Amino acid sequence: MTTETALFTVRRADSQLSPSLPPFGQFIGGAFVPSSSSETVDIVNPATEEVLTKVPAGTVEDVDAAVAAAVAAKDAWAATTPRDRAAVLLKIADIIEANRELFETLEAANTGKPAAVAEDDISSAVDTFRFSAGAARAYSTLGADDYAENHTSVIHREPVGVVGVITPWNYPLLMAAWKIAPVLGAGNTLVLKPSEQTPLTTLKLAELITGEVPAGVLNIVTGPGRVVGNRLSEHPDVDLVAITGSVSSGQKVAAAASGSVKRVHLELGxxxxxxxxxxxxxxxxxxxxxxxxxxxxxxxxxxxxxxxxxxxxxxxxxxxxxxxxxxxTVGTPGAGDAEIGSMISKAHYERVLAALDDVRKDGLTIAVGGRAIEGPGYFIExxxxxxxxxxxxxxxxxxxxxxxxxxxxxxxxxxxxxxxxxxxxxxxxxxxxxxxxxxxxxxxxxxxxxxxxxxxxxxxEMPWGGFKGSGYGRDLSSYALDDFSRTKHVMYNRG
Missing domain, CATH: 3.40.309.10 (Aldehyde Dehydrogenase; Chain A, domain 2)
Structure with missing residues (x-):
């Protein structure tokens, strides 16, 4: 039985957002550089269906160049003190805070988020960097002592090296922050692949923090997962790969990573x-x-x-x-009181509508909503x-x-x-x-x-992560820094 009612319309802002776009190119070795391919990906505002800009469709060669930059930078960055790394993370937080309106506008334009969600995303990203700055200076490990006669044991917490990061489209800057902050705080360098649908705030962050993070410590390669994400996962010089994404994406990453027996951090569905x-x-x-x-x-x-x-x-x-x-209330970015916005893309919009068609075929009751909302943009009741x-x-x-x-x-x-x-x-x-x-x-x-x-x-301060098909590894909290570190035991014979 289906009893559907047309209660919802889209509240539309009086004027279109005018976001400040990042430079065009891959961010490798501390600068935006041309991709090795001329192919591009359209970046669409899902609330209006308008193309905002284009970004490079990255290649294996782009990933290799980014990994090489991360490898070149890793020893110097690992040698910095926790205090020095914390200072960089705090500076990044300050830069995001100072450019809050810019990030909120850009995120909303790229994702169709209403203002309340975009504002919360940016605030949470700032808090993530500030927390990780403190957590980087406060590791707790087993105390040095004699656990075997005449032998003193010391535990060292070391960075794992180069971390490959794959972030999703639903919280572009926030999920980047959830990875970048603990990865850098633990002393690693990284190569990050943002979703090919929503890379703009991550690229804008790279642009604004260029002078604060040493060249090669943070690298960003845009492009499709089947190319960029797969190469990151299988690359022999990437020591750990971390993804926030779907179960199927996580399975592909884990399978590709198995060839080099690298560690995997999965935050899935x-x-x-x-x-x-x-x-x-x-x-x-x-x-x-x-x-x-x-x-x-x-x-x-x-x-x-x-x-x-x-x-x-x-x-x-x-x-x-x-x-x-x-x-x-449903609305576009800029429609002040909107609670929810659009779906992220036409493809996802069609997937959700197909799921609702299945609900009808199963004979279930749709008590409210259940349909697409007319007009431009990928809106569903x-x-x-x-x-x-x-x-x-x-x-x-x-x-x-x-x-x-x-x-x-x-x-x-x-x-x-x-x-x-x-x-x-x-x-x-x-x-x-x-x-x-x-x-x-x-x-x-x-x-x-x-x-x-x-x-x-x-x-x-509290860990986020799942069990079973939702993956393993923890984001947020000091557990995230643990996940992006390795433990070494050194034992001294005093006999």
């Missing part, structure tokens, strides 16, 4: 369950799903996209949720799918759009079992007023982050 028990504050839970399920248009790996609600309160909760979602049976495709497939599903459960044990029945293990939330349940249920959920009575609240 998610299908976050929201478990609402009968005693929960239902209004708070519905508002929480409105915020966390539709933040960034649902293009978020930790999005609250799969609700499991106790059958005794399912009708009431669904009524509250549908009311909340019906009030969401905020959508709630209800009366979802156990095992339905929507409970396990990551749609990565403004779509939330609602299913019911009978017992605590069933809720936990059903929540865990997914290949993903990134994030989940539990909604309850029962203090005992709030302690026991999160321990049974197979997810790297579990919130209680909230969802998608991120703290830079």
């Amino acid at each position: 998610g299908k976050a369950p929201v478990v609402v028990f009968a005693d929960a504050d239902l209004e708070a839970a519905a508002k929480g799903v409105r915020s966390a399920g539709f933040w960034n248009g649902g293009q978020e790996c930790g999005a609250a996209c799969r609700v499991l609600v106790h059958e005794s309160v399912a009708e009431k909760f669904t009524e509250l949720l549908v009311r909340e979602i019906s009030e969401i 905020p959508t709630v799918v209800t009366n979802v049976p156990a095992g339905a495709a929507i409970t396990s497939n990551e749609i990565f759009g403004p779509v939330v599903s609602v299913e019911t459960f009978s017992t605590d044990e069933e809720a936990v079992t059903r929540a865990n029945e997914t290949i993903y293990g990134l994030a989940a939330s539990v909604w309850t007023r029962d203090s005992a349940r709030s302690l026991t249920v999160p321990r049974k959920l197979d997810f790297g982050t579990v919130w209680v009575n909230s969802h998608l609240v991120i703290a830079t």
